[in-house]
Amino acid sequence: MSSVRTQMMLFFSLLIIVPIIISSINVYFTLQNYLKNNYIVQQNQSIENLLSQITEWRGSYEDLSLQIFGDKRVQNFLLHPNTVQTGEQLERSTDFRQALQTYATAGNGNFSIYVVRLNGKVYGAGLHADHEQFIQSRISMAEKYGGLPVWENADTLNSIVLYRQINNNEFDLKLPVGYLFLVIDKSEAEKIIERYSVNSNQQYGIFNQDHTLRISTDLVADNAFLHEAGKQPGVTSQEMIYQDMSYITFAKRQSDWTFVSWILKREILEPARELFLGILFIALLLLLFSVFMVMFLSHRITKPLNLMRRKMKQIGEGLFIIKVPVIRNDEIGELANAMNRMSDEIVSLIQKNREEEAKSRLLQLQTLEYQINPHFLYNTLDSVNMLARKHKDPIIADIVTYLSRLFRIGLNQGREMITLADEVRHVTYYLKIQEIRFAGQLYWEIQIDDSLEDIKIIKFILQPLVENSINHGIRKRDEPGHIYIRVGKEENCILLEVKDDGVGIKSEQMEKIRQSLAIEQEHEEKDHGFGLRNVHQRIQLHYGPHYGLQLASEEGQGTTIYIRLPYSNEQTSS
Structure with a gap:
């Protein structure tokens, strides 16, 4: 039985905490949607601006490569192999170097220009061995694309390289005369991307259809991730699950370049989680405050009630x-x-x-x-x-x-014999009296097979057992107890069962009780024995030694007493 104080604490706690939790959940999901939608709008604008800047940056270098491609000084130098040092050849070489220097200083970017003859000879200021090795490995790729520009990121050089085949633009545009390589500092593109980062956790990536170019702010993201994020370019946004992680991604395509942007969904929703945890913390403080106030108020209410309860108990005990x-x-x-x-x-x-x-x-x-x-x-x-x-x-x-x-x-x-129905009624009245006496501490239930109600048995066998359960089982508990009485048939016997969920009987005491049931002499036992032995011996005297009581008990769990009586149709009252 829960106390009034406990019930008040539970009621007021629920009264405070339930509305707060419901409101918190509503705010949490509303804020999640707002954050997600707001972020999508901002990011779409950001990636549009980034796309414009990157496209302009790309176009500037491709225009530069076309200017170098069509420059007569570059064309004359490549059309005339430097096999014999003549005055004319020296003049062409001088004009070529001046042209490269002019183009190198004209742009605002950090890049290097290299021109390659068909024989593989590389020309350019500040040529390094690793640059030359990369250039030699990409000549065949330049030939594959003819005069079209090819973009590729060179991780070994920490650079982005634009290269193309230089064709004869005066007599035959299909006739190759050399190759052009622009080695661009990778940080140029990265700085452009950083200017359009909405969130510090936002990542960007750029790749082309031929998979030669890959620029990414996330060093961990692999090519498979980038291409998965850019699978649907032009879509406002999409939610992508990759390796059990949820991402919000954006993708745009410009020419053969695809621009992608992504962020972990939990990063966008982090403010909502923080707000939700903050509300829960406030709810906890309110709950503690309500518990304190309920304890204070309930003490004022329950103190006089407890006093009356103790007085009622004294009345029940006869005072x-x-x-x-x-x-x-x-x-x-x-x-x-x-x-x-x-x-x-x-x-x-x-x-x-x-x-x-x-x-x-x-x-x-x-x-x-x-x-x-x-x-x-x-x-x-x-x-x-x-x-x-x-x-x-x-x-x-x-x-x-x-x-x-x-x-x-x-x-x-x-008369010594009564019907089972009367015996059950007898113990029912006894239990009702005890229920009033031990208000709120005793609960009971009786089940009887209707076909057995008219069977006659010796009287006064259930009440002593119930009294024994109350005095030695239920009253020793610190909480309410239950008694279950069942009357039914078992083969050729009538089975009466008295079960309680009291404190149970220790194994040593149980052995003593069982021994006392077998003793014919009547002598009083201090615990359990007298009432049980009285009923047991009366049953055996009337019905014979094969009938009587059987006990089963587990300490702390309760005790069950079984009464077996003979059954025959002759016992039915007329």
Whole structure:
């Protein structure tokens, strides 16, 4: 049974925490959508601007390569092999170098110009061995594309290289005369990309259809990732799952170049998560505050209630002359006044009952007779019942009613045999009395096979076992207990079962009880034994040694008592 304080704490905690959690979830998902949509708009604008800048940057170098391609000084130098040093040849070489120097200084970028003859001879300022090695390895690729420009990132040079075949632009545009290589510092493209980064975690990539060019701000991303992100160019945005990670990606295509941008979805939604955690933290603080306030308020409410509960327990134990101090002018105060009036009425009834008993003795009844006249007992209990109802005390009225019915069945006009239905009713009234006595601490359930209700058995076998379960099992618990009574058939026997979920019996004590059931002499045991032995021996005396009680118990789990009685149709009452 949960206390009033616990119920109040649970109620107010739920009252505070549930709306906050629902609001937090709503804010969380609303903010997620807002952040995602806002980011998509910004990023689309950013990638459009980046696309324009990169396209302009690319175009400037391709225009430069065309200028060098068509320059007469470059064409004359390549058309005349430098086999014999003549004045004319020296002049062409001088004009060629001046042309390269002019183009190298005219641009704003950081790049190097190299021109290659058909025989593989490389010309250019500041030629390094690694540059020459890369150039020699790409001549065949330049021939493959004819005079078209080819872009390629040279990771070994930390550069981007634009190269193309130089054809004779004066007589035959299909006739190659040499090759042009522009080695561009890779940081130029990276700086352009950095200017358009919306988020520090945003990554960019550029690649061409021939897979010769790859520029990426993410060194970890591989080619497969870039091409997966750029699979649908022109789409506003798309959500991509790659290696169990969720990304928001953007892709645009310009000519044969594809521009992609991506970011982890969780990075976009991080502010929403932080806000959600912040709201939950506030909810936790409010919950702690509400628990404190509920404990404070519940103490003011439950303190007088606990006092009355203890007084009620004393009344249940037979101490009727008690007074509950009335210190509050509210519902609890009214309840205390009602309890004090009930106590006074009980004392008055007890006093009247004692006076009636004294009068009975004075009227020369059989004071030495130990058996009570049933009619006098029923009439007396009915009188107490009427007085209780007259004074509007339903609890005492119910107790007296149940007690009267209990005695009526128990006495049974002196007969030893009663029906199973009456035996069950007898223990039911007993349980109802105990239920009132141990309010909120005892729960019980009875099941009986309807076909057995008219079977006659010896009386008074269930009540002692139930009493034993209450006194030695349920009352020793710190929480409410349950008793289950079942009556049914098992082969040729009637099986009565009394089960509780009390403290159980220790194995050593269980062995002692089982031994005591086999002893015929009657001697009182301090724990469990007397009531059990009484029922067990009465059953064996009446039905024989094959019937009686069987016990099963587990410490801390409860105890079950089985009663087996013989079954035959002759036992049915007429």
